[in-house]
Amino acid sequence: xxxxxTPDFSNWICPLPLRDYPTIVMGHGGGGKLGNELVxxxxxxxxxxxxxENLGDAAVFEIGSGRLAMSTDSFVVQPLFFPGGxxxxxxxxxxxxxxxxxxxxxxxxxASFILEEGFPLAQLAAVVNAMAEAAAKAGVRIVTxxxxxxxxxxxxxxxxxxxxVGLIRQGISVGPNRAQVGDVVLxxxxxxxxxxxxxxxxxxxxxxxxxxxxxxxxxGMIADVLDAVGTSVHTMRDPTRGGLASTLNEIATASxxxxxxxxxxxxxxxxxxxxxxLLGLDPVYVANEGKAVFFIAAxxxxxxxxxLRSHPLGRDAxxxxxVTAQHPRMLVARTQMGSNRVIATQIGEQxxxxx
Amino acid sequence: xxxxxxxxxxxxxxxxxxxxxxVATRPWKIMEVCGGQTHSIIRNGxxxxxxxxxxxxxxxxxxxxxxxxxxxxxxxxxxxxxxVIFCSFGDMLRVPGTDADLFQIKGRGGDVRVVxxxxxAVELAVKHPDKxxxxxxxxxxxxxxxxxxxVHLAKRRGLENFSLLVSHVLVPPAIEAIMSSPENQxxxxxxxxxxxxxxxxxxxPPLADQFQIPxxxxxxxxxxxLDGIRRAVIQLEKGEHHVENxxxxxxxxxxxxxxxxxxxxxxxxxxxxxxxxxxIPRSGWRLNDxxxxxxxxxxxxxxxxxxxxxxxxxxxxxxxxxxxxxxCPAFAKQCTPRHPLGATMVSSEGACAAYFNYGRFLSADExxxxxxxxxx
Numbered sequence: 001x002x003x004x005x006t007p008d009f010s011n012w013i014c015p016l017p018l019r020d021y022p023t024i025v026m027g028h029g030g031g032g033k034l035g036n037e038l039v040x041x042x043x044x045x046x047x048x049x050x051x052x053e054n055l056g057d058a059a060v061f062e063i064g065s066g067r068l069a070m071s072t073d074s075f076v077v078q079p080l081f082f083p084g085g086x087x088x089x090x091x092x093x094x095x096x097x098x099x100x101x102x103x104x105x106x107x108x109x110x111a112s113f114i115l116e117e118g119f120p121l122a123q124l125a126a127v128v129n130a131m132a133e134a135a136a137k138a139g140v141r142i143v144t145x146x147x148x149x150x151x152x153x154x155x156x157x158x159x160x161x162x163x164x165v166g167l168i169r170q171g172i173s174v175g176p177n178r179a180q181v182g183d184v185v186l187x188x189x190x191x192x193x194x195x196x197x198x199x200x201x202x203x204x205x206x207x208x209x210x211x212x213x214x215x216x217x218x219x220g221m222i223a224d225v226l227d228a229v230g231t232s233v234h235t236m237r238d239p240t241r242g243g244l245a246s247t248l249n250e251i252a253t254a255s256x257x258x259x260x261x262x263x264x265x266x267x268x269x270x271x272x273x274x275x276x277x278l279l280g281l282d283p284v285y286v287a288n289e290g291k292a293v294f295f296i297a298a299x300x301x302x303x304x305x306x307x308l309r310s311h312p313l314g315r316d317a318x319x320x321x322x323v324t325a326q327h328p329r330m331l332v333a334r335t336q337m338g339s340n341r342v343i344a345t346q347i348g349e350q351x352x353x354x355x
Numbered sequence: 356x357x358x359x360x361x362x363x364x365x366x367x368x369x370x371x372x373x374x375x376x377x378v379a380t381r382p383w384k385i386m387e388v389c390g391g392q393t394h395s396i397i398r399n400g401x402x403x404x405x406x407x408x409x410x411x412x413x414x415x416x417x418x419x420x421x422x423x424x425x426x427x428x429x430x431x432x433x434x435x436x437x438x439v440i441f442c443s444f445g446d447m448l449r450v451p452g453t454d455a456d457l458f459q460i461k462g463r464g465g466d467v468r469v470v471x472x473x474x475x476a477v478e479l480a481v482k483h484p485d486k487x488x489x490x491x492x493x494x495x496x497x498x499x500x501x502x503x504x505x506v507h508l509a510k511r512r513g514l515e516n517f518s519l520l521v522s523h524v525l526v527p528p529a530i531e532a533i534m535s536s537p538e539n540q541x542x543x544x545x546x547x548x549x550x551x552x553x554x555x556x557x558x559x560p561p562l563a564d565q566f567q568i569p570x571x572x573x574x575x576x577x578x579x580x581l582d583g584i585r586r587a588v589i590q591l592e593k594g595e596h597h598v599e600n601x602x603x604x605x606x607x608x609x610x611x612x613x614x615x616x617x618x619x620x621x622x623x624x625x626x627x628x629x630x631x632x633x634x635i636p637r638s639g640w641r642l643n644d645x646x647x648x649x650x651x652x653x654x655x656x657x658x659x660x661x662x663x664x665x666x667x668x669x670x671x672x673x674x675x676x677x678x679x680x681x682x683c684p685a686f687a688k689q690c691t692p693r694h695p696l697g698a699t700m701v702s703s704e705g706a707c708a709a710y711f712n713y714g715r716f717l718s719a720d721e722x723x724x725x726x727x728x729x730x731x
Binding site: 021023024025026027033203205264273277279280330332335336337338339340341342344 | 359363364365368369397398399400401403404446449458459461462463471577692693703711712713714
């Protein structure tokens with residue numbers, strides 16, 4: 001890098017798309033195309049290895065005779081406490097879910113805290129207690145950790161990173177690249193709850209009824225599905241940042257298949273829909289923290305749906321679509337009007353509209 | 356959801372579409388003025404439900420799209436200044452100026468904030484007396500009352516650190532400009548329902564008379580749009596041309612008189628440059644002499660803006676309705692939402708972005724081969 005601080009991209013591998021944004025913008029963290037470009041053109045070339053290349057929610061690798069799934073996630077949510085949870089529950093459940101959707105049974109977590117000078121200890125205690133409760137509920141142990149403190153003004157109170165590992169079940173082989181033509185797409189419940197809960201608190205928007213985050217550990221529900229129809233499950237994901245649309249687009253691309261969904265089958269709570277309408281947002285792009293998407297062989301889909309619906313976290317589960325050989329790498333929705341629309345990956349964050 | 360789901364009923368929509376099929380005997384070109392209507396038409400596939408001869412032409416009513424590049428560059432220059440908190444609605448942040456967008460200014464250290472109301476920006480000015488707070492007040496008549504209220508309050512509260520970078524544009528002069536263009540093809544208008552919620556529709560009968568065109572005040576939900584189109588087609592088929600209100604649950608003839616009073620107090624009519632179209636006389640509002648002190652252009656005196664539009668971008672032709680987005684040679688090739696050449700590809704209300712995001716760059720054959728039967 002030259003001394004004048006101008007980045008020098010000339011020695012990069014395939015740097016072209018990154019040149020548009022010589023500095024990091026918020027969209028690089030929005031779960032859309034900008035973030036994907038960072039992964040594809042910076043992280044992947046730098047760290048390339050088979051376990052990483054899969055680009056799943058967790059990496060899968062073998063140690064001894066076992067296959068392990070490992071995942072990590074950082075949590076920078078503001079506000080730290082919101083209806084339905086806090087950064088503490090998120091930090092545990094987010095990583096538990098990333099390991100669980102890889103077909104593994106999450107067991108052990110690490111937790112690192114980056115705290116800002118002046119952050120009230122009482123708040124930290126509340127966060128830590130929330131983590132302990134969430135870990136107990138999910139049946140995981142937090143076995144190692146770290147604490148760093150940064151000067152006032154250099155952090156936002158409290159950032160948390162967690163990593164988790166789990167042993168992958170025998171005979172289970174799921175991944176974003178394994179969805180097959182003919183698979184049925186199931187979603188475990190309503191979408192958009194977490195993102196709109198955060199946004200309504202953050203922006204001081206008040207609606208008739210409070211929107212609560214759906215933050216929850218999904219490993220129990222996923223285990224029930226795997227117990228019932230394990231070998232028929234091809235792909236599982238938790239549609240967090242970027243929402244259902246980004247997750248389905250990623251799977252369509254990774255598996256080189258087309259996905260067709262029926263918009264009327266995708267359930268959105270009325271208060272979430274109201275909030276989205278008000279802000280001009282599309283709930284399919286809004287984050288979830290307690291939902292899973294399943295791609296399942298058609299003959300096992302009904303059984304899986306029944307199992308999901310009998311679990312407290314999957315009561316609103318629904319069959320929303322199918323995998324097709326047509327329009328590979330594309331997500332097409334049938335609208336309530338009976339017409340079709342393509343649902344594309346967002347560029348960065350969704351932006352509220354002017355009017 | 357009350358007042359929304361009732362207007363998204365697929366069965367009723369099919370019934371209304373069938374009625375349009377029955378009524379239409381000839382091809383007609385109808386322009387929906389507002390970008391929000393374009394977005395809804397493309398998202399819901401309303402255009403796919405119409406008979407082949409009924410063509411929707413997408414009008415210039417996307418505030419993000421028609422804001423001139425020079426003003427965007429001014430916004431970027433002001434936002435980059437130290438001591439400034441620059442507030443904007445979200446969708447202005449990704450609109451490319453000549454060298455950057457507001458997101459990049461933010462990434463470089465500019466204090467750029469998304470707000471949901473200009474009144475939030477006024478509150479920021481109260482909270483940060485040591486900063487200059489600027490609100491980027493773009494939009495049509497719809498957003499103008501809130502912007503007017505912001506400077507009205509700022510003046511009443513004696514806030515010397517609040518200003519408005521204002522570029523308001525007006526629908527009736529745009530309709531007049533489109534109809535006066537020698538290459539005009541538009542035969543009827545769907546007037547923008549939310550604009551009319553503020554202004555009423557008393558401005559439109561003279562236009563309907565002068566240009567002998569049906570104008571139907573229309574809402575934004577699928578059934579609203581189908582009803583607006585249906586009424587326009589019925590008038591066209593009968594050879595009639597008057598103003599109809601198909602958005603009665605929101606719009607009255609006189610409009611919101613209190614808002615109009617406030618607008619008259621704060622703004623005055625001015626010529627405005629529309630991006631991609633050019634200057635339309637008396638087509639916008641600026642702050643009047645009583646509020647000139649709150650005009651960010653006066654306060655910051657940004658000079659030396661040299662703008663350059665992409666020579667490939669045909670957004671002007673799109674905004675005038677001369678071409679459809681997919682007919683632009685750069686569409687989905689050099690120009691994508693990831694890499695927009697013009698504002699119509701940036702804003703989610705922009706016609707190009709709507710076409711791109713909802714997959715209208717696919718040919719009919721490609722969509723048909725998607726194995727999904729289209730609604731007729």
